[in-house]
Structure formats: structure tokens, C-alpha cells
Amino acid sequence: MADNIDERLAVVILAAGQGTRMKSTLPKVLHRIGGRALVGHVLTSAAELLPAHTLVVVRHERDLVAQAVADDAPTAVVVDQDEIPGTGRAVEVAIERLPDFTGDVLVLSGDVPLLDAATLSSFVAGHRASGAAVTLMTAVVADPNGYGRVIRDADGGVDRIVEQKDATAEEAAVSEINAGVYVFRSEALRTHLPTIGTDNAQAEKYLTDVAGLVRRTGGLVAASVVSDVTLTYGVNDRAQLSDVGRLLNARTVRRWQLEGATILDPATTWIDVTATLAADVTVLPNTHILRATTIATGAVVGPDTSLVDCEVGERATVRRTDATLAVIGADAMVGPFSYLRPGTYLADHGKIGTFVETKNSTIGEGSKVPHLSYIGDTTIGTGVNLGAGAITANYDDLTKHRTEIGDQVHTGSHNVFVAPVRIGDGAKTGAGAVIRKDVPAGALALSVAPQRNVEGWVQKNRSGTKAADVASRARSTQKAGDGPQRQEG
Numbered sequence: 001m002a003d004n005i006d007e008r009l010a011v012v013i014l015a016a017g018q019g020t021r022m023k024s025t026l027p028k029v030l031h032r033i034g035g036r037a038l039v040g041h042v043l044t045s046a047a048e049l050l051p052a053h054t055l056v057v058v059r060h061e062r063d064l065v066a067q068a069v070a071d072d073a074p075t076a077v078v079v080d081q082d083e084i085p086g087t088g089r090a091v092e093v094a095i096e097r098l099p100d101f102t103g104d105v106l107v108l109s110g111d112v113p114l115l116d117a118a119t120l121s122s123f124v125a126g127h128r129a130s131g132a133a134v135t136l137m138t139a140v141v142a143d144p145n146g147y148g149r150v151i152r153d154a155d156g157g158v159d160r161i162v163e164q165k166d167a168t169a170e171e172a173a174v175s176e177i178n179a180g181v182y183v184f185r186s187e188a189l190r191t192h193l194p195t196i197g198t199d200n201a202q203a204e205k206y207l208t209d210v211a212g213l214v215r216r217t218g219g220l221v222a223a224s225v226v227s228d229v230t231l232t233y234g235v236n237d238r239a240q241l242s243d244v245g246r247l248l249n250a251r252t253v254r255r256w257q258l259e260g261a262t263i264l265d266p267a268t269t270w271i272d273v274t275a276t277l278a279a280d281v282t283v284l285p286n287t288h289i290l291r292a293t294t295i296a297t298g299a300v301v302g303p304d305t306s307l308v309d310c311e312v313g314e315r316a317t318v319r320r321t322d323a324t325l326a327v328i329g330a331d332a333m334v335g336p337f338s339y340l341r342p343g344t345y346l347a348d349h350g351k352i353g354t355f356v357e358t359k360n361s362t363i364g365e366g367s368k369v370p371h372l373s374y375i376g377d378t379t380i381g382t383g384v385n386l387g388a389g390a391i392t393a394n395y396d397d398l399t400k401h402r403t404e405i406g407d408q409v410h411t412g413s414h415n416v417f418v419a420p421v422r423i424g425d426g427a428k429t430g431a432g433a434v435i436r437k438d439v440p441a442g443a444l445a446l447s448v449a450p451q452r453n454v455e456g457w458v459q460k461n462r463s464g465t466k467a468a469d470v471a472s473r474a475r476s477t478q479k480a481g482d483g484p485q486r487q488e489g
Ligand code: UD1
Pocket: 014, 015, 016, 017, 018, 057, 058, 081, 084, 085, 086, 087, 088, 089, 090, 109, 110, 111, 146, 147, 148, 149, 161, 163, 177, 178, 179, 180, 205, 206, 207, 208, 234
């Protein structure tokens, strides 16, 4: 891979701005879409170009942004902008770090996250083929509000960029906007950036002024008009954050559909860029597939399901479930209404059913926890069936303890397992048992006091009620010998 590095390419990502319009304590470029920070998306696309240098300019909340950059792109160099404001100054401090570099500088904004590597790569190639000193990415938009306008001369060549706040009414009416993405020959930046002042409406050093200066000194400014303007959408406020988030998600959903996943409702399916779906996976509506989740072939996930860092095995079904850091085996069944917390490992052919919460527990092959249970800090062997309402009392107010259940154990309904406790292989427990002591292999554990029936209690103590009436009727038919005969003691 190192052989393919483009030694003539440096990428500068601008991420020093505060993002005032986000009204957030979090720096704008750290807000997330598709499971990744805005600046992380830009770094990911940039990395695919294999540039010789990647620099990220920071200032506002610099430590937070620098840490995020280090996490997403360990080889990127973080450069601090000084107190001189503006995109021009940001690029200037970056190229000062590359005194010997003579190639092309691709400038990207940390708040423009949807540009993909293929678009950037053909943008750089177009610049190199044209012989221009600078190439701008531009777009023709219905509403140019907030963007710099691209002013062309009589021949149609780019003359300069005017920021909205500095534009005349005539300039402001131009619908071709500067997307904020450029390739510069490095000497154009070294020549012109030091000469740019801050005499403008925002008292900032504008990177965009380089275009006009190149033109005034006889250089060529090229423009590459993108056909899909959505690629250049930037994030300045929370409304735009959700807009680009939705666009990114639509792209991700489409990608997995083309890879063979059936996704019924793209509008209500959210898939992080870090998740993976195999062919012949089916995703039903209202499903969130987040972080490093992987879903194997034949699995059916949803509806109304959220999976965070989960592994779903082949042909498993996961319905109406909330799961985090859980492994769901092949042919396993989860849901509806299951809550799988971190450390849940459900082996092949297992089942976690309705209103069941699990945490830090292994449920062995073919074992089932079908109804109304809490299973925490537990190891369950193979072929086990836990009766409805199984509860592990794993916490004694001081520490957590483990429950160990062997192979082929069947437990009665409404059991409490007071950990630490162990149920041996093949053992059984009675309904309502509170298991406080280990159960040996093959034993039947009963902990409930024998039931005592006080005959005739209702007729004696509740005479005249409907219950007493039906009871005496039932008792007389029983005596006659044709009613229900069942009697327990
Ligand atoms: C900029 C362009 C404008 C273009 C628009 C596209 C300039 C002067 N204007 O305007 O023509 O249409 O982008 O989105 O460049 N930043 C720094 N240091 C700074 C200021 C900004 O690193 O001192 C970073 C910001 O964090 C952001 C990017 O540069 O990632 C763009 O800054 P922003 O203030 O959003 O510029 P716009 O006003 O949108």
C-alpha cells in the first residue's frame, strides 16, 4: 500500500471553527452522523486518496478535536491555528508545516462530510489535467444563501469568489456557489496567502481570495461543477446535521441493498457506516444497526430493533429487540421484546424470548430462556430450558455473583437463582423454587412448602357470596361423581 502513496498530494482539512450556529458545547466537527464524527468522514474519504500528508487545522476545543483525529486517522498531523481568523490563515499555518512540499494541496472542510473518495479523486485528476493553479469545486443551487458566490468573467472563466457578506445585490443573485473544496498548486498558496488581509465584512483572512489573486497575476482558475450538489452540503446548524445524516444513511442503505440485503423501509432503517450486512439479510422497518454490528446471511432483523456492536449469526431472527455488545448465534431466535445487555452470548439455535433481559451471560447451544426473565452473570449449558419468570439474583448489595446452570437442565416456572449457585447437569427444579443451594446433577430441587387445602373454607367464611354459591354447586356435583375429580394435597 505504501507504494501507492501519492507523493504529490497533501490534504488540509479545516476544523478550527467554533460552529456557533450549532449552539453546542461539542465542537461542530465532532457531531456525528452515521456513527462517525463529521471530521471522521472527511478523514476517511481523504485517506482513500493515499496522500503523502494529511493535516487537520484545529483551534476551538483543540484537544477534543485532536483526540478525535488521532482516533480516526493516527497518521494525520494536527496543526494549531493562531489568533488570526479565517480559512486563509488556516491553510497558511498548515502549509508552513510542509516547507519542502511542492505538489498539490487538496483543501477540505471538516463540516462537509458527504464527499466520497471517488468524487475527490476525479476532482484532483481534473485539476492536474487542466494545468490550473487552483481548481474550485462549485455547484449550481436553488438557494445560494450562506455560500460564497463564484463570479465568472465574460468568457465564462472564474474571476473570483465573493463571500455573501461582501457581495453586492447583483453578485448575491449568482446561483453558482463555492463548495469550499479546492486543489491548489502549493506555490499558489505560498505566493498569495501571505499577501491576503482581513479587510472584509468578517475581518478574516479568506482562502477564497487566493482565486482572485491567481487570476490577477495571470494564472488559471478552473472550476469543477458537481452534478450532485448534495455531496457538497455542509453542516452549520442542527437542521443541516440531520439533513446530511439522512442523505448519508440513504447512501449506506442503498449500498447494502446493492450488496444483496433486503431492506424494506430505507426511511426508518438507520445503518452506521461501520456496520456490515451479508447478502440475503432481511431488515424490517424501524431498525437501527449501529457501530460495529455485523449481520450474517439469512438473518432477519426487525421490526423495531436496535443493535449496537452486535454480531448476528446466519439465519437468526431478531424481532423488536434492543441489544448492545451481544453475540447472537446461527439459527437463534431473539424477541419479541428482548433486552440484551453487554456480554450476552447466545449460542446457535438458542432462544431469548419475550420480556427477557440478559447481561454478561452465556446461553449454550439450543438453550432457551423463553419468557419473562432476568439472566445476569450466568453461564447456561446446552439444551437447557428455563421456565417462565426465571430470575437470577446476581447482586447481594455488595458484589455480583455467578449462576452456573449445566447441560439439559429444565427449571420450573418462577424460579429465583440466588447466586453464587450451581445447577448440575440434567437437574430439574420445581415451580416457584428459590434456589439458594447448589443442585446436584440429576436432582429435582423443590423449595416451596407443601400446599395445604383447607376444605370448605369459602362456604364457611364467605357464605352468601357468588364464590360460595359456585363452590357449593361444584362440591355437590363432585360428590355425585361426574364433576372434576382433581384434588391436590
Ligand atoms: C466557506 C467559504 C465559502 C464557501 C463555504 C462552503 C471562505 C472565506 N468562505 O464559508 O466561500 O461557500 O465555506 O461551505 O472560506 N475554519 C478554520 N479556521 C477558521 C475559520 C474556519 O479552520 O479560522 C474551518 C471551519 O471549521 C470549517 C471551514 O473552515 O470547517 C469553513 O469555515 P466556515 O466558517 O464554515 O466558512 P463558511 O462561512 O461556511
